[in-house]
Amino acid sequence: EMLLRGKLDISAASVHACAYLSRRYEIMTAGASMGIGYGPTVVSKYHASLDDLKRYPIAVPGTLTTAFLALKLCIGLFPFIVMPFDQILEAVIKGEVPFGLLIHEGQLTYTDAKLVKVLDLGEWWYRKTKLPLPLGVNVVRKDLPNDLKRSVVRHLRESIAYALNNREEAISYALKFARGLDPKRTERFVGMYVNELTVDMGEQGKKAIVTLLELATQKGFIPHTKPNFVGD
Structure with missing residues (x-):
């Protein structure tokens, strides 16, 4: 909500939310x-079909998440219930609900509860576009000085590169926010979403974002x- 009101200089945001932020943010x-x-x-x-997803409620982690938008692109409109991601x-x-749309660590832990995968949106998106699925980004106010914006991007890139080059130290720090994941799963989860596209999304990442928003x-x-987009 603060981003929509333009109250933050820099923030993380879903790619879905960027559709409503482009007037103020880059x-x-x-x-x-990106997955x-x-x-x-x-x-x-239970095992289910995509048609079942259109008929029965799906618990979703928010209507401005990219996960919610991608699911609509995949199956069209569907009944849903919004709840905190860590309760789904x-x-x-x-x-309490027949289906749940999982983000974050739930993607790794659902099999512990003998739940079954009905749909992986990253798999679907890659089959459709041959592109990564862009989920979250960092945004910066357009009206900040260009030199300052480029400096922020450069420092962010250097920080991510340092973490990737010092993986053990970075994973040890990330465990503080792991919400119950053990070290092995924490490392796997971090590896899924902190990768070369996190250091620099490049043309492939930009194309993925533009494609997702254009289709939506x-x-x-x-x-x-x-x-x-703003780089360094």
């Missing part, structure tokens, strides 16, 4: 989270938008 080319053939996952206690897995286990615009899911 996307930094460092710091993106390369994997991504947010719809799970259930338990709601599916207890049978064509479907009428978001207003027409043209994202602007």
Whole structure:
């Protein structure tokens, strides 16, 4: 909400939210989270078809998440219930909802509860576009000085590169925020979404973002938008 009001200079944001931020913000080319053939996952206690997803409620982690937008692009409109992302897995286990759209560490832990994968949106997106699924980015206010914006991107890129080059130290720090993941799974999860595209999304990452937003615009899911990018 603060981003939508233009109250922050720099912030993380979903790619979906960027459709509503482009008037005030630019996307930094460092710091993106992109799934390369994997991504947010719809799970259930039972095997189900894509048609089932259109008929029965799906618990989703928010309507401005990229996961929600990607799911709409995949199956069209569907009934949904919004709940905090860290409560969705338990709601599916207890049978409170038939399906849950999992983001973050839930993508690695749902099999512990004997849940089954109905749809991996990263797999679907890669089959459709041969591009990574762009989920989250960092944005910076357009009206800040250009030198300052480039400096922020450069320092962010250097920080990510340092973490990748000092993986053990970085994973040890990340464990503080792992929400119950053991070290092995924490390292796997970090490796999924902190990669070469996080250091620099490059033309492939930019194309992925533009493609996602263009397809969503064509479907009428978001207003027409043209994202602007800032590098170092």
